[in-house]
Amino acid sequence: MDNVFDYEDIQLIPNKCIVNSRSECDTSITFGGYKFKLPVVPANMQTIIDESIAIKLAENGYFYIMHRFNPETRAEFIKNMHSRKLIASISVGVKSEEYDFIEQLAKEELIPEFITIDIAHGHSNAVIEMIKHIKKHLPQSFVIAGNVGTPEAVRELEQAGADATKVGIGPGKVCITKIKTGFGTGGWQLAALRWCAKAATKPIIADGGIRTHGDIAKSVRFGASMVMIGSLFAGHEESPGQTIEKDGKKFKEYFGSASEFQKGEKKNVEGKKMYVEHKGSLMDTLVEMEQDLQSSISYAGGKKLDAIRTVDYVIVKNSIFNGDKVY
Ligand SMILES: NC(=O)C1=CN([C@@H]2O[C@H](COP(=O)(O)OP(=O)(O)OC[C@H]3O[C@@H](n4cnc5c(N)ncnc54)[C@H](OP(=O)(O)O)[C@@H]3O)[C@@H](O)[C@H]2O)C=CC1
Numbered sequence: 001m002d003n004v005f006d007y008e009d010i011q012l013i014p015n016k017c018i019v020n021s022r023s024e025c026d027t028s029i030t031f032g033g034y035k036f037k038l039p040v041v042p043a044n045m046q047t048i049i050d051e052s053i054a055i056k057l058a059e060n061g062y063f064y065i066m067h068r069f070n071p072e073t074r075a076e077f078i079k080n081m082h083s084r085k086l087i088a089s090i091s092v093g094v095k096s097e098e099y100d101f102i103e104q105l106a107k108e109e110l111i112p113e114f115i116t117i118d119i120a121h122g123h124s125n126a127v128i129e130m131i132k133h134i135k136k137h138l139p140q141s142f143v144i145a146g147n148v149g150t151p152e153a154v155r156e157l158e159q160a161g162a163d164a165t166k167v168g169i170g171p172g173k174v175c176i177t178k179i180k181t182g183f184g185t186g187g188w189q190l191a192a193l194r195w196c197a198k199a200a201t202k203p204i205i206a207d208g209g210i211r212t213h214g215d216i217a218k219s220v221r222f223g224a225s226m227v228m229i230g231s232l233f234a235g236h237e238e239s240p241g242q243t244i245e246k247d248g249k250k251f252k253e254y255f256g257s258a259s260e261f262q263k264g265e266k267k268n269v270e271g272k273k274m275y276v277e278h279k280g281s282l283m284d285t286l287v288e289m290e291q292d293l294q295s296s297i298s299y300a301g302g303k304k305l306d307a308i309r310t311v312d313y314v315i316v317k318n319s320i321f322n323g324d325k326v327y
């Protein structure tokens with residue numbers, strides 16, 4: 001590993017503009033054979049997505065991944081999405097009942113377009129076996145496997161049959177893996193993404209550590225096909241979870257999938273809960289993200305997302321956080 005840096009240490013270098021308006025720039029991406037408006041997916045976490053958000057995202061041309069924390073509702077969820085002619089994108093774990101679930105889906109011919117294997121330490125035989133199991137029983141489903149943080153892991157999961165891998169161990173806002181275990185890509189997630197992307201032959205999802213809309217462009221520059229985001233999507237009107245009021249201000253909860261709040265017990269806890277300021281409508285945030293990414297494309301000197309992939313950059317430690325804030 002040569003250069004180690006993170007999102008706040010990078011500035012992308014502009015090229016001559018070739019559009020007259022940022023609205024000419026196209027932020028869409030084809031992923032898993034489907035075209036989506038943005039290379040962005042809200043995290044498959046219980047305080048980020050629920051069925052009604054999934055429907056709204058799919059209806060409006062955005063990619064989504066439903067979480068796996070109400071396992072008994074997943075078959076019905078697939079039916080519901082398909083009855084609306086929308087894609088079904090679900091998550092699974094690796095425990096024995098998940099093997100039965102995949103077989104049940106195959107038997108009932110309920111075939112999700114996307115299946116994400118959602119595990120903390122994805123470079124494991126447990127995930128490799130699950131990839132193979134899904135590919136055997138549901139070969140039409142596009143399989144996303146993760147999470148990983150090394151090129152070896154990306155290669156092994158791809159070889160096992162994964163159609164995309166998800167990179168990010170511990171950079172998340174509600175993650176405490178780095179503190180509790182000493183391991184992960186927290187603090188150097190962007191460099192880890194670059195390292196993994198060099199080894200990848202299939203798409204990569206950059207997962208965790210996105211703190212500004214500019215970080216989406218940086219992820220694309222360093223090899224991401226898709227960017228998974230939790231905290232920036234937390235706290236919206238539509239977001240699941242409890243709302244509280246403090247000093248006349250509204251806040252909403254955002255908790256980790258490996259937190260005590262998710263697990264219902266204090267065992268192998270690697271996540272925490274926080275309250276984020278109430279942010280208004282999710283759709284407004286998506287529109288702002290699109291506009292900011294259109295602007296990124298224009299600075300890259302292109303009209304399409306791919307223009308960002310080849311821009312020059314500089315590494316300046318903490319360059320964007322010199323006390324600056326968007327608001
Ligand atoms: N991206 C990230 O950095 C992280 C994300 N998470 C999120 O938290 C949720 C829960 O994750 P997870 O605990 O994996 O899911 P599960 O609780 O479903 O565990 C999956 C299986 O993997 C085993 N397992 C979990 N961690 C390890 C490990 N470090 N080494 C060996 N085996 C392990 C578990 O056994 P046992 O519990 O007995 O060890 C269990 O059998 C997921 O949504 C995940 O994405 C969690 C931590 C980090």
Ligand SMILES: Nc1nc2c(ncn2[C@@H]2O[C@H](COP(=O)(O)O)[C@@H](O)[C@H]2O)c(=O)[nH]1
Nearest residue numbers: 043172173175208209230231256257258271
């Ligand atoms: N270490 C942990 N990571 C977690 C947990 N729950 C979710 N996550 C990961 O964080 C990202 C979202 O990151 P953000 O910076 O955008 O907020 C999510 O997609 C997971 O990969 C957890 O409990 N522990």
